[in-house]
Amino acid sequence: MEEIKIGKKYVIHSYKHDGKIHRSWDEAVLLKKTPEYLVFGNNKTIVTEVDGRTWKTKEPAIMFFFYDKWFNVIGQIKKDGIYYYCNMASPFIIEDNAIKYIDYDLDLRVFPDSSFKILDKNEYKYHKKKMNYSKNIDMILKNELNFLIAMVKKQELVFNFNTINEYYNEYLKNKEKSKN
16 A cells, blocks of 8 residues: 655546546645545646546635545635535545545535535436446445435534634645745
């Protein structure tokens, strides 16, 4: 297994169930490692789509990748509050300096007032049929989505604004260190 070091820069690779690359981010700085998850930060990072188009994220983000959960969570720090984008996805691996996971289409968008919306249900149904997701994967994803919604309602861990602010301050300190 690759050595995981605080302060190290990684790239992120999102794949689809069929093994094809879906999207990549050119930077994620490791801020913390725990037995359950890793925390990364980035800001204005370049995102490359499968068709080669690129765009830049607009705001700082704190990302949580879980070893045994079928989702990852991105806390986006915007002027009017913290928004969350949660990808239903396989647990990650780190390989060749890249955080890798399979994106399973369904997403959960959480707003600063803790209200939320499930996104991309039709895309999930389409890919489930096209890529032949197993009944087991379908059940896992539905259970994990319910678990994620419960976390939002309880404002647990990543859905606590103080947690995001704490890691964002770590990210800023790390950026300062890397300039020197």
